[in-house]
Amino acid sequence: MSDIEERVKKIVVEHLGVEEAKIQGDSKFIDDLGADSLDTVELVMAFEEEFGCEIPDDAAEKIVTLKDAVTYLTANSN
C-alpha cells in the first residue's frame, strides 16, 4: 500500500468510523461506507488539510471512492 493510500485510508477510518478491513479501493463512501453527502465534503476538506492542496469542487464531486481519492492526490498533491 502506498504512503498516500495509507494516509487517505486513515482519514476515512477516522472520519466515518468504519473498520479498516471493510474499506476496499472501490468501496463507495456513500453507498458502501455509510457516509452522507456532507461527509464527502468533510472528507475532501480533510484530504486538503492532510495533503496541503486545494481540491476544486468539480474534482471533489468525482471523488466517490478511496481509489478516486488516491488517484487524485497522487497526481495533484505536493
Add this chain to the structure above:
Amino acid sequence: MFNDKKLLVTGGTGSIGNSICKYFNNNGCKEIFSTTTNLNKVKSNQDYIKFKELNLDNIENSDLEEIFDFDVDFLVLNAGLNRDNIFLRMSSQDWNSVINVNLNSSFYLLKHFVKKMVKKRFGRVVFISSVVAHTGNPGQVNYTASKAAISGLVKSLALELSSRNITVNSVAPGFIESNMTDKLTDQQKNTILDRIPMKKLGDSVDVAKAVGFLCSDNANYITGQTLHVNGGLALI
C-alpha cells in the same frame, strides 16, 4: 451567555447591525466582527467591533479567504440595501444592486463560513429578513423579492445542515426605528403606525434580542424558522 463565542454581523454600522453587536457584546461574546462598505462609517463607540471593509454589491471579486481568515460560531446576515421605486420606474441597476447585496452576497459568505461550521459541528446562522417579504409592499419589488428568497434559502439550508448541529433561521422585523425607516416622510410613518397594533415603531434592540435568542442555547432545537418581530403588524 455567549462566552467563548465568535460572531460576524454584516452591516454593523447600520442601526440594527449596531444593536446586534452591542447586545452580543453586553452578553459576553468573545469576539465580534462586522463588515461595512466604508470604514469611515464606523463610530467611535464601536471600537470593540473588528470591522472589515467589504462591498457586498461586488463580493464575488473579493478574496474572502484573506478578509475572513477566521471562523465564527454565529453568522448574522444583516446588511441590507433598499432602492425603492414603483416597478415600472425601477432601473435594472437598482434591481441588481438590491438582489446582489441582500441575497447574492449571502451565497458567498455562507460558502465561506458554513464549511468551517460543518467542521466544528456547531453554528448559528441568522438572516435579517423583513415583514414585507411576507406581505409585499408597493415600491419594493426588488427588496421584497430579495427578502422572500431568503425564506426559501433558510429552509433548504436548515435541512441540509441540521445533522451537523448548525441551525439556520431568520428574524423578520416590521417597521423598526432605523436608518432605513428614517427616510420615510412623517405622513408615511403615520400611515404605518395606524397599521401597527402596538402603535409604535420597533426598536432595533427588539431585533437584536430575537437574534440573540436564536443564537442562544434556548433555541438549540429551532431551525428553518422565521421569527417575526413586528408589533403585531402582520400575523403570519
